[in-house]
Amino acid sequence: MIIPEQTRNNLEFDKLLKWLSSYAHSSLAKRIILKLEPFDSLENIQTRNKLISQCITLINEEGKYSFHGLANIIPILKKARIEGTYLSSAELYTVYRQCLLYSSIKQYIKQNKAIVPDLYALVEEIYEPSDFMRSIKATISEHGEIFDIASDKLLKIRKEIKEIAASVTTHLESFISDKNNAQLIQEPLVLDRDGRYVLLIKAEKRKEINGIIHGSSASGAAYYCELLSTVELNNKLKVIKEKEKDVCREILQKFTNSIRGIANELIINQRRSAKLDSLHCLATFAIEQGGCMAHFNNSSVLELEEVFHPLLKYKSSMIRKSAIVALSLKLEEPARGLIITGPNMGGKTVALKNIGLAVLMAHSGIPVIARRVSIPYLKALFADIGEKQDLMQNLSTFSSHVQNIIPMLNYSEEGALFIIDELGTGTDPSEGAPLAVAILEHLLFRRGLIITTTHHNAVKIYAESKEELINASMDFDISTLKPTFKIIPGIAGTSHAFDIATKLGVAETIVEKARSIRDKKDEAYLSVLEKLSEQMRDLEIKKEVWWKEKNQLEQKLRMSIEENSEQKKLLLEERRKLSERVKEFLRKSKSRWEEVVQEMKAALSEKAYSEGKQSIKEIEQEAETVLKVSIYQDEEPGQFGVND
Structure with a gap:
């Protein structure tokens, strides 16, 4: 890679x-x-x-x-x-x-x-x-x-060394024990000085003893003295020890x-x-x-299920903060690009780093912290993420981004993943947005996979017109100004700049003035997006509740295998009522969707309207599928199973 x-x-x-x-x-x-x-x-x-x-x-x-x-x-x-x-x-x-x-x-x-x-x-x-x-x-x-016992020769030599050493030591200990010599001795010890046995004699008494001086103590208060009576034995010991070394x-x-x-x-x-x-x-x-170990598929499907950014998880564990949020996304044919939108501080950059690092870990044979990872084998990975202004090289943010994107544009082979943070940013939006669209066109032509973030509405609208691209938004809690780090596919997000400015303390009069200056078409478009996002979020919450209830019912059914048929009937009736509740929710939701669709039709082109309506139908179908559960009779009498 x-x-x-x-x-x-x-x-x-x-x-x-x-x-x-x-x-x-x-x-x-x-x-x-x-x-x-x-x-x-x-x-x-x-x-x-x-x-x-x-x-x-x-x-x-x-x-x-x-x-x-x-x-x-x-x-x-x-x-x-x-x-x-x-x-x-x-x-x-x-x-x-x-x-x-x-x-x-x-x-x-x-x-x-x-x-x-x-x-x-x-x-x-x-x-x-x-x-x-x-x-x-x-x-x-x-x-x-x-x-x-390493060798017979060594055994014999060491036995002789012990005998000679014992003779010298005995002689010196006898000298120390003689009361007449007590005034000469600094310490009553037999010492080894460079392989020769010596005594420690008081400095002022060194001339009163027959021996060879081998140096003084650190304090100078005593001298190491080899008695003349032990010189021959010490010489013999020295020779035999050299033989020991040779062996x-x-x-x-x-x-x-x-x-x-x-x-x-x-x-x-x-x-x-x-x-x-x-x-x-x-x-x-x-x-x-x-x-988990990544699965490499034979298509261009990029699927990450509950992926954690490893460094964030490590940091979270070190400082014992609350658990971080996992990221999930799926990109499959005909789509080859994901356009992530949402506010600043909304978690977009973290999401890009999470995706990029997961892919890099997978291609390096490193387990990815995730429930499941299924990706294609990629020949190259390019990422331009974060602020890149370089004062040393006199590069603006825009120039730096462009320099980092050029290698992506020059890469001519298929099978690459391009990750770009804030595509088209750092310059006049009227030029940055068209440039971003042109870059996307080029990378799609190169048959690459694309994950990018943007604030440009023109890029969002362009993505809606291309089956190879999917808009997605980063869920954001505007009441707390905190991201949820969840990617909501199928719908573009908004920057929430006015709401964030208000929450942070910008005067309401200034924010309202900004709202009045904003282009009316943009306002209508963003209004539709906000309502669609709200509907999508509501549907996601309902879906989670349905899945939970569905799993609870399935567990009850499994536990009831050995129970009487009347109990089974009650559980099945409970399941039927749940399905009715789901259908009723979908019927009510449909009228709410239609209201949003009418607004979307007024704000967008006919083509974008048609595609948006089709997206809504797909969402409805997905919701119905969530709770569609069939009960089947097993081959073995009296056994029931659950199939979803």
Whole structure:
């Protein structure tokens, strides 16, 4: 998918990735998440989606797996590849622990391979160096110490070291316990100074003792003194310790050579484990945030059902504010464009960002926080959202918008989504509106999908005349000056500029003067829109009530399967009465619609009137469908089902 950097920034994709990366256990997976990009083919997206879906299944069945401890060992492996070098015991133990983790990950998936076959295919080839792991476990402690039994030679040397050290220590302790030496001793301790056993002698007494000075204490009050009587033993100890180092070096070199031979396999192990951690991270995100994997259809249908903007949801959870509102929309043939209208502060820009980010997440193999997402595979995504005035480059808002739209106009292939905020804004409306219409014409000709917002009535009227475009309004509560964030398709919205100005404190005389100046045709048109919007809102409320009652009745019917037939008859009668109530509402609504239609006919052209009337019929049909429920007899006697 082609996505310009400006579009990526508009949609705040990198902020989303930063939040997502917090779900990863390892730094390796965090880096993978932070580098996520939209895939270049549908096949790659579907492969990723399948893996995440199986990971969700696995977590739901077995619980989360901890990838804590997964570390980057590539620097260690690179060091091991250099001839003549050897790894430290701590480095070897780090590799050992990673090998244990790789094996554990493989076993975790293997135990559940029946339900996650694709995940198992990912880890099936993880290499398990069993011999190496057994040898390291028997040779090196978790603190990086080499065990005495690592070799017979080392065991013999360390036994000799202990014997010599014991002899020196015994001699020095005897010196300390002699009362005649009490005035010489600063502290009654045997100390190790650069591999030689010494005593801490008072500074003023250093010339009274036969020994070699190996430096002074930090305060200068005492000196480290090696007694002449212990020099020979210390020399012997020094020599034997060098032999110990040589033997340990041989052991470390042997293990380093072993790692050198399997370095490539271990690198692959690390990459696969990190990838699994990143998949686990995305699956956890989906489970905790209510996400779903997008379905990619073979048509141009763009359907988003109850989509939440992830960053708003994250912010809402952090500051513990009230729940945010989900967005739903459906764009299907012959329509390929949605013209969203409504007031400033009405949620239009948030809606555009929500739609754009959902599409980008879907194409990047990221779960979308939604009930359902069905979209076409898109080759490109362009978004011009928000205020773009650039003082540094001396660009006005209009110029900046035009510069951002030019790449959209130059894109010549089908299969792109164009998102434009405030199309035609920032200049004289008499020129901005025609330019907006021309841009829409061009993008439709390019067979692209379009989501745009506007305040221009000319654009709204143009959309009514094109079957490829659908007007939609952002629902707005004028009494509170707050958006509801719900998109109402099929009808254009109004800017509510006068109402908002009044609510915010602009003098009524000024607002009334503005109303009187407004073009009469615009006033009639907006009056019709407001009434249609009110009717549509009323219908939406009724529809929600009907659906609720319908679902309650269906639940009662299911519970009554084992009850007597008389009870069933009562429930069916109750259902019939509900249907009658719906029909009566529709009959009353029809006369109200006709009044609005007459006003619309007077305000609009004959063509727009006809299309508006057809839209009303479709709304009525939809309302009737909502409550149209048929009862059917199942094959099994006495069983009833509900079909809507």
